[in-house]
Amino acid sequence: xxxxxxxxxxxxxxxxxxxxxxxxxxxxxxxxxxxxxxxxxxxxxxxxxxxxxxxxxxxxxxxxxxxxxxxxxxxxxxxxxxxxxxxxxxxxxxxxxxxxxxxxxxxxxxxxxxxx
Amino acid sequence: xxxxxxxxxxxxxxxxxxxxxxxxxxxxxxxxxxxxxxxxxxxxxxxxxxxxxxxxxxxxxxxxxxxxxxxxxxxxxxxxxxxxxxxxxxxxxxxxxxxxxxxxxxxxxxxxxxxx
Numbered sequence: 001x002x003x004x005x006x007x008x009x010x011x012x013x014x015x016x017x018x019x020x021x022x023x024x025x026x027x028x029x030x031x032x033x034x035x036x037x038x039x040x041x042x043x044x045x046x047x048x049x050x051x052x053x054x055x056x057x058x059x060x061x062x063x064x065x066x067x068x069x070x071x072x073x074x075x076x077x078x079x080x081x082x083x084x085x086x087x088x089x090x091x092x093x094x095x096x097x098x099x100x101x102x103x104x105x106x107x108x109x110x111x112x113x114x115x116x
Numbered sequence: 117x118x119x120x121x122x123x124x125x126x127x128x129x130x131x132x133x134x135x136x137x138x139x140x141x142x143x144x145x146x147x148x149x150x151x152x153x154x155x156x157x158x159x160x161x162x163x164x165x166x167x168x169x170x171x172x173x174x175x176x177x178x179x180x181x182x183x184x185x186x187x188x189x190x191x192x193x194x195x196x197x198x199x200x201x202x203x204x205x206x207x208x209x210x211x212x213x214x215x216x217x218x219x220x221x222x223x224x225x226x227x228x229x230x231x232x
Contacts, residue, residue, distance in 0.1 A: 042207055042222035043161070056219070088159055102149045102168065102211070105220065107161035 004108035006091050012114045015081060021111045023074040023091030032074040033105060034066060035090040043090055049074060081115045088112050118143045120210050122223035129198055130231050137193045137226045139208030145169075147213040150184065150191045151220065156204040167191065198230045 004025045013019050023032065031050045035043035048056035049068040063085075065077040074091055088110045094103040119142040129135045141150065152164040165175060167184050175182045179196045195202055205227045209220040 040225075040227075042225055043220075045219055048219075090159075090161065092161075102166065102213075104151060104163045104166050105161075106163065107153075109158060109160040112159070 004091055004093055004106050006089075006108035006111050008111055009109065010112050010114075012116065013078065013081065014116050015083070017081075018077070018079045020078065021076040021089055021091075021113075023076075023108055024072055025093040025106070025108075026072055027093065027095075027106065028071075029093035029095050029106070030071065031094045031096060031103070032068065033092040033094075034074070034076050035092065035107075036085075037088040037090055037110070047076075078113075081113075083115050086113055086115045118145075118210055118212060118221050120208050120221055120223035122206075122208055122226050124226045125224070126227045126229070128229045128231065131199060132197050133230075134194060134196050135198050135228065135230075137195075137206050137208075137228065139191045139193065139223060141189050141191065141208070141210045143189075143210060143212055145212040149211045149213075151209040151211070152182065152191075152193050153207045153209065154204045155207065155225070161207070164193075195228075198228075200230050200232055203228060203230045 007022045033048050034046040036046055037043040045058050046060045047066045052068045052071055063080050067075040090110045091108040092105040094105045096103050121140045148169045150167045153161045154164055155161045165182055172184050181194045183192045205225045207225045208223040211220055
């Protein structure tokens, strides 16, 4: 199994809702990532987990809350989002812990989020 | 400071034409890694190639080839005999050895449109 899966594919939520995005990989990778991508822009790193511990938070607002319940799963909890948070949210994983710089990242198909 | 520049925002070609996507990078590190990713309309970023800073050999994979030149800090990507399925956004990215977390620094992307 060489893929990263993400659910849901599409999500529409109001500014007062609470929702979660889910990401799963079964490649035995030890680093997992959340990215945010706006249209016509490159992905922007949000969080990195290494060996299930948060190792990087790119100054992301607290309305985004990541969670790594085990080495295969990564969640992103959303609460009180703003319309400008509408974007494609991509999950990725890479083989080594501490996200060694030479490891390629494998990306999921993303969740397209719309905040009304 | 580290930076990746993809000067071509959009390229449009007719099927069977050859096309080269340019990538120029800046880094102070002597050891670093360069990547190319493809993002089709479905959204998932697909890893194409990784090259380390000590390996300047050009690489060919089917219709794809890559030209890495440290002297000009460039890592260009050529598609020979392009096909409609090559239509996508292509990102060049840089990762530095001493950069915490294996953070990928993406270029702005080049949107390639291959018309039949």
